[in-house]
Amino acid sequence: MDEDFFNNELIENFEQMLDNREYRYYDSEDLVEIIEFYIEVNDSEYAKRALEYAEKLHPDNLDIKIKRIDYLLFNNKLKEASLIIQELKEIASKEIDYLLVEARFWGMKNIPKKAIRLYEEALKIDDEETDFICNCIGNEYLNMDEVHSALIAFKKALKFNPENDYSFYSIVQCYEEINDERDCIEFLKDHIEDNPYSEAAWLQLGLLYNHQKEYNEAINSFDYVIAINPNSISAHTHKANSLDALGEFSNAITTLEETLEYDTSPATTYLKIGELYEKLDKPQKALKAYHICIKEDPQLDKAWANIASLYDKLTNFEEAEYYINRAIELDDKNVNYYKNSIYYLLKQMKFEEAVNKLEKLIELDPLVFNSWYAYIETLTAIGEYEQAIAIIISGALKNFNRAELFYQLSNAYYETNQDQLGDEALTNALLLDRSIKDDMLDSYPILQEKIINLNQRPL
Structure with missing residues (x-):
């Protein structure tokens, strides 16, 4: 937002008047500007006070009535806004501000087609706000998941005003949503041809080349960003990432070090x-x-x-x-x-x-087997067999029916002289996976003799 927007003498004088409980006359245009300011900065309380002051001074002013709708929408009071919209319809239906606020109303009511129709009517009346209106249309198409139509609207907005960052980034977002990086690259190239000093376009182009693993092209794009803005930390960082991907680690370090003076x-x-x-x-x-x-x-x-x-x-x-x-x-x-x-x-x-x-x-x-296995293994290593048994039964086996756990369990039972339970656990282990037996014997040598004993028993 423009710095002058926040250092507005009109706003300062108005607030001074309120603080001093004074009365001053303002024409309707100034009051509309004051109300717009407070809505823009999300200050509902001051927007309300400005609106009430304006309505007392100019009770029949159409622009202020429209600002009342704007204020109600700002506070999401759609029913109240609807009443004033209907009240003003006959006298204001050809007013640009009325059409825009009504379009916004239908957008908030989640009826985007009606909103788009009103925005298109507004375009016929006033072409000074073409980029703003087209961006609104684009947003409504996005609400309907019609990304290609949104893309057309955003491109029209950008063509009208090539410096509109919202239009530019919305176009990039649309290409991202339809997963069409190649067409986005072509769009960026065309935009750069008409706007060769567009830092944002060069940066986005570099990011796309990086994603496509075309690192040399990416570096070239980031170099243009750095030429336009030598203090661009983002360009230096992404260029370093490209160099890193190419294995040029020393050059990547040099690139990053260039930012340290101003970062x-x-x-x-x-x-x-x-x-x-x-x-x-x-x-x-x-x-x-x-x-x-x-x-x-x-x-x-x-x-x-x-x-x-x-x-x-x-x-x-x-x-x-x-x-x-x-x-x-x-x-x-x-x-x-x-x-x-x-x-x-x-x-x-x-x-x-x-x-x-x-x-x-x-x-x-809790759903990673190796963590449970290592936990039990460590408990076994420090001789905490009873705790290992409890962990296996109450935790591990509830998540995994794995042979390794039964080998661990049988070992813990044998080490605590619970041979019958050990035999049961070892039998389960062998039935589940005998192929890992030798590895388990390396970890738990006591099982060697127990397996021999089990094999000698009659079925």
């Missing part, structure tokens, strides 16, 4: 730079970038997780544990963080702590 929130940039240094196998530079990242934004959990992963690669599991725990503090619903934490703990033989994390992991994502 007021560079944390995500440093995060990406760190990831690129990892791809270049430069862990120390990656660590430096990540540490700058968390200094800039300590709440960026991914940076803490990336540092943890890097320390894991350096086999420094204690540091990895510290940083992944910080990531979990920031996002305690992230399943991958818990998986990484468990891995780092198990590497350090911290089984009890791993058990706590596994319990939380299962709580977050």
Whole structure:
């Protein structure tokens, strides 16, 4: 919205009058402008006060009556709006503002065809607002899921006013909805031919080329954006992504570093730079970038997780544990963080702590078999057989009828001298999947003798 719109002397004087409880005369045009301002900025209370003041000064003014409809629609009072629409129909049906407000009314009533007809009538009366009216028509077609018709309307709006961003982005959205990236690329090329300095068009073209994996074309488009606006963080970032996809990691880093001079929130940039240094196998530079990242934004959990992963690669599991725990503090619903934490703990033989994390992991994502298996495996490793039995019966087997669980269960029963239950569980395990028997024997050697005993029993 225009800055002058918010620094409007007319508005300041009106509010001063209200605050001082004064009376001043305003002509109807000024009052219409004041009412429009408050509706535009979503200030219902001041819109109401301005409207009531206007109606006292100019009780028979048609434009103010139309603004009353506008105000009622703004507050979703469709029944009241309908009464005034009917009241004004005979005297205002050829007025552009009346047609627009009635069209909006029918759009809100979810009768888009009637709204479109009224918008089209308005187009015949006034061509100064062609882009606005065509955008409204486009929106109504979208409400009917007639995307191709909406596309025609938005293109007409953009042709009338090539600088109308709403029309431009609506066209891009329509192409996205009909999944037609190639035609969208052609549209952007045509638009750029007529508007070669359109930063938005070059940027969208680059994004589409990126999505099509035509990375060199994308880089060319982003370079045009940067030529138009050297401080475009978005263009630099997406260009870096293209270079990354091409394996040009050093050039991607250089591209990102160009934004650091004017980027007021560079944390995500440093995060990406760190990831690129990892791809270049430069862990120390990656660590430096990540540490700058968390200094800039300590709440960026991914940076803490990336540092943890890097320390894991350096086999420094204690540091990895510290940083992944910080990531979990920031996002305690992230399943991958818990998986990484468990891995780092198990590497350090911290089984009890791993058990706590596994319990939380299962709580977050109970339908992953491997999590249950690892949970039971860890309980077994620390000799918590009774707990392992309870977890298998009350949790794991309710979600999975898997042989591995019965092998684990039989082992836990045998270790607690519950041989009959162990035999039953082992029999189930063998019936479900005998092919994994050898792997299970490696994990649970006690089963070797038990299987021999079962095989020797008469059927």
